[in-house]
Amino acid sequence: MKVIRAKSAGFCWGVERAIDIAREFAVTAQRPVYTDGPLIHNRQMMEKLLAEGINEVGDYQSKSDIALEAEKKQNAVMVVRAHGISPERRSYLKDLGMDFKDATCPDVGIIAGKIRMHAKKGYNTVIFGDPKHPEVIGLMGYTEGKGHVIKTQADIDALPALGDKVCMVSQSTMFTDEFGRLSEYLKTKYPGALVFDTICGATKERQSDVLVLAQEGAQAIVVIGGRHSANTVKLAALVEKQGLPCFHVETGAELDLEQLKKYSVVGVTAGASTPGFLIDEVCQQLEELGAAATVA
Ligand code: SF4
Structure with missing residues (x-):
């Protein structure tokens, strides 16, 4: 393998x-x-x-x-x-x-700064994100009571009338294509809306690397990271979007080796909060599985 x-x-x-x-x-x-x-x-x-x-x-x-x-x-x-x-x-x-x-994280600080600056000028803020995630809960605190969290087009439809001053930001770990689609939709309702793509560089890099793994021939991808980690969960969803089998694990102990040994090329990625020792552990287990399969 x-x-x-x-x-x-x-x-x-x-x-x-x-x-x-x-x-x-x-x-x-x-x-x-x-x-x-x-x-x-x-x-x-x-x-x-x-x-x-x-x-x-x-x-x-x-x-x-x-x-x-x-x-x-x-x-x-x-x-x-x-x-x-x-x-x-x-x-x-x-x-x-x-x-x-x-x-x-300074990247989260930048989002908070944009929200605060616009809230002071009277803007309503639309945050694309998960309303239960601590980053979004924290960001809502900068909206001066004029914040709304949306995840879908239906959420935008359900917004109260926001007037002329609307700005939109994103939780740092969302999908860029979804943000693009939803911000375009918001603009059909609020043509003057200010849109700030605040998805962080680290998230974008990790998401585009999933596509690179698929291009390099990975037949399945192991995603390592916490089940509470927003960016890890997104990586797993992105693997599935590529039509590839996804194995989301927190540690090597959770690897389904019986299933994984069916593949000759396996990609490995990990969320932004996954320590290197867990990634090494998973890669080593997969490499040993590959070596065992070769010997067999
Ligand atoms: S994923 Fe990392 S770089 Fe991006 S906002 Fe979160 S902590 Fe910062």
Whole structure:
């Protein structure tokens, strides 16, 4: 079996940056570190970070109250996750009595900045994304109460009348073709709408690499990453869109080796929050499977 690993598989720069920031406090400075919800959406990596003294508190959507005893707060740092948070949540976290460090991905920060600037000028913001995802929940906080989340054309049809000032952005991890289609549709209703393609470069690169794997002859593609990771789930959906069998796994232990050994060329890719050690583990297992098949 030939195993082709996508060039972009694994950590994006925003995730690496958030991990580096948290490690700088926990490992280098030996200070207790807390994150408001998961720093990144990968359970295996979060377990590794926990062992290094980086503790997840709060919840997936960064909404719940955080109750930490005074002794746990001593010398501690609250680190904001890569997905970002709303301004209200920022104030809440800053008032917890710990040092505060923002590890929001700068690409998410750019989206928040665009929303905030236009909200101040009176614009309604339409966000293409998942209303339950923490990035979108955080971004909604910048809309000054004039934000709407849409995922489909029907959602656009269901919007209230938004007037002349409308701007549209995207959650960073959405499909570019869907964003293009929906923004065109929005413009038929609001011809003056300002459209900002805010899907991040890392997402675009990972999505186009799936097409490269298909062009290079992959007969099936293994997608590695968390089931809560928006960009990983999108990669798996994109594989299926190409008409290729998709094996979405979080770790090598979940690989269906019986099915996979039927293919002579298998592509491997991974979400932006998937650590390299998990990708290596999967590639090694597939290569061993290929070698065993060759010997047999
Ligand atoms: S996927 Fe994009 S927006 Fe999200 S952390 Fe990575 S670079 Fe930043």
